Amino acid sequence: MTRTTPPRPLDITEAFPELAGLARTACRLHPVPGKPTVHDSSVGGPLLWPADEPWPEYELTYVPYEPVTKLADIHLRRTLLTRTYSPPGGPGETLTEDEQETLRRASADHPPESFPSGPQALIPLAQLYSRDAPGLAFPQGTDLLQVLWAPSYEIEGDSAAVQLRWRRTSEVRDVLLAAPEPVYVAMQWCVPVPCVLHPEPVREFPPYQSLDKDLAARLMEWDFYESELSVAPGWKAGGWPAHFTFRDPPEPDSAELRCPECGGPVDALLTVGGTEWGKPNDSWRPVECGEGAERAPGQSSQDLRDPTDVTIGRGYTLQIYNCVGTPSHLPRRIMQ
Incomplete structure (x- = not known):
């Protein structure tokens, strides 16, 4: 299965030649629900993790004030609900009474105080092999990036709730067979469905906040620059950072755009997107995802x-x- 982004509506460098030297290659990841292995690039899949390396943990700095749930229950609920989806040409399955009761129990929320406090295991967010991430700069001697996080409000900011691991795969001899799981999940909508990836390199141009004010002002007159000509939507590696949509971007010298450990410069690594396409960026919809497109079971x-x-x-x-x-420093995360 492949994913092919349609050509952009026009070549923006013909109208703005100064953009030509600012083009970057981003890798649209195109996640698709599946069963990735440790040897695959994935979102939410298992990691190629050394058996003798401690699994990262993080203790929330706040007490969840909303009901929480268990990671296993999230996966169980999704499995049951997936069977009820309507496939092309026919109705979905009807769950048995026992399965409906199982679904009811798996959908139940729990008060935070019903679980022990303390550090919780992080969960896999993404794993990217260098072969699947053209355009992403891997540190010398590494060919694998792993991103883990604590599914909570603290995925933003600069805490250890999000951690990176850069590896040389040939050095991982004994692989961890079963990753530790958190006792509870504070934000279930931060638990990804395990997905295989169908990476595709695309050309991007800078978002407004990365341009000088004069050029940005002229580009703003082109209503579709932001939505169709500059930055790809959805999940991607490398490329330009996402546009700021609901807030003003920080100033270029702001601490918010500096490394939280050393204060040095940072650059776009991984974009955790919303939808892969949709208004106002329908033109990014892959050719293979049109009407009647093949879908995973x-x-x-x-x-x-x-x-x-x-x-x-x-x-x-x-x-x-x-x-x-x-x-290897802690990454900076900003909701944009």
Whole structure:
């Protein structure tokens, strides 16, 4: 299965030649629900993790004030509900009474105080092999990037709730067979559906906040620059950072756009997008996802646009930036 982004409506460099030297290659990840292995690039899949390396943990700095749930219950509920989705040409399955009761129990929320406090295991967010991420700069000697997080409000900011691991795969001899799981999940909409990836390199141009004010002002007169000509929507690696949509961007020298550990410059690493396309950026819809497109078993038509079931805020984008000088430093995360 492949994913092919249609050509852009026009070549923006013909109208703005100064953009030609600012083009970057981004890798649209095109996640599709599936069963990735540790040897695959994935979103929400298992990681190629050394058996003798401690699994990262993080203790929330706040007490959840909303009901929480269990990671296993999230996966069980999704499995049962997937069977009820209507496939092309026919109705979905009807759950048995026992399955409906299981679904009811798996859908139950729990008060936070019913679980022990303390550090919780992070969960896999993404795993990217260098072969699947053209345009992404891997530190010398590495060929694998792993991103883990604590599914909570603290995925924003600069805490250890989001962590990176850069690896040389040939050095991983004994692989961890079963990853630890958190005792509870504070934000279930931050738990991705396990997805295989269909990476595709695309050309991008800078968002407004990365341009000088004069050029940005002239480009703003082109209503479709932001939505169709500059930055690809959805999940992607590398490329330009996402546009700021609901807030003003920080100033270029702001601490918010500096490495939280050393204060050095940061750059776009991973974009955790909302939908893969949709108004006002329908033109980014892959050719293979048109009407009557093939879907994974149990995948609804909505899942084609929102395959990971991850929601950032009210449908925004989470931009993960990493330190340019020391990529292993904690990443900066901004909801944009």
